[in-house]
Amino acid sequence: MIDQIDNGIQIAVLVICVTAAIFKAAKYRSRTWTLLAFFYGSWLLGDIYWTVCLLFYGKTPEISVVSDLSWYASYIFLYLLLRHTSPPEELAVRKILPFLGPVFVLGMALFFMRLGAILNNLIYAGLMGLLLYALIRRLTERRNRCLPALILVFCLLEYALWTASCFWNDTIHLHPYYWFDFLLTVSMPFFLPATRKAVAA
């Protein structure tokens, strides 16, 4: 039951966010807003797919590739959004610090792979590594850091959520997984003002 409520709240928040992003994209004919709309849309579709499978068939997808594809897509759109809002001179800079992102991701991937789903974990690690590399590079530039900082919080919440799900325990009524998922839902609308700032900069 708590699972359905959690998904329901996230879907409701995402519907509002995706509608707002689509109207901004149409109003300003902006690639940045379109990418944000696709990010929200992909995440929303993944959530809806997962929820309707539970609702109509009483089980999560046996081959969970479809919802995972949707979440892969949302990370790609987030990366493209970050890249699109980065000044070209920043993209050319090579630094060592951003490589901390892929190193962290690799460590976590090895931890998650102990539980199986090796290919899936590798794909998530590749996408998260790319995203973390790009956003740490942006954060080191000390200007217009609102969007990358928010994406960093979002990624860390995702990792907290995945780690919590590794220690699943049915005896805990409100498992930490739900706290992190709720925080993730709360973080979603903040992408709208952060993108507006990035566009204005």
Added chain:
Amino acid sequence: MNYIENTYVCLAAPLLLAILFLRKDARRLLIFLLAGMTACLCSAYVSAYLAGVTGTEAITATYEIVPVVEEVIKFLPLLFYLLIFEPEKKSPISGALLIAVGFATFENVCFLTSYGTADLLRLLIRGFGTGAMHVVCGMVVAVGLFFLWERLWLRAVGTFALLCFVITFHAIFNIFVNQSGAVFWIGSAFPLLLMLAYLVFLHRKVDLS
């Protein structure tokens, strides 16, 4: 027993003959339509094969295997056209739409041969719903492909993301249309409502041509 390849031959034969006599744009558009129908036939074979190999039930395959196979195979003719002919922006968008239309048309014909033609209302909803869903998916991929990215590698990554996006949309549609009653109606109407919303609110603001 349905022999969909026989149905395909019957439908494709007149189109093939017309392609021989038509010129330039009309010929290209008809080839796209035929490519969509061929993609539908191929994806039926591949989906059935994968469902057999993985031991997936038919109903589960409709929302876990079929959307992935259909969207990927539907994209292949467009990809071939883009890589070989390197066209201008305008023609691949109409091409993507026609591939989607050809695909939906052949899928509807297969549906007719499997379930009969007695229930007109259901067929009407099914026809418009499936058609709208494939067109929406085709449009999202085509528009994304041409308007969102300027570099080749970004286009490749972005196109993969868009394919993932439409696969999930397709899968959700299939789950809804597999149900009965109000859920079936809502699922079938949703792509149509999306197209209507696009026409009413966004058509003037987003000029695809």
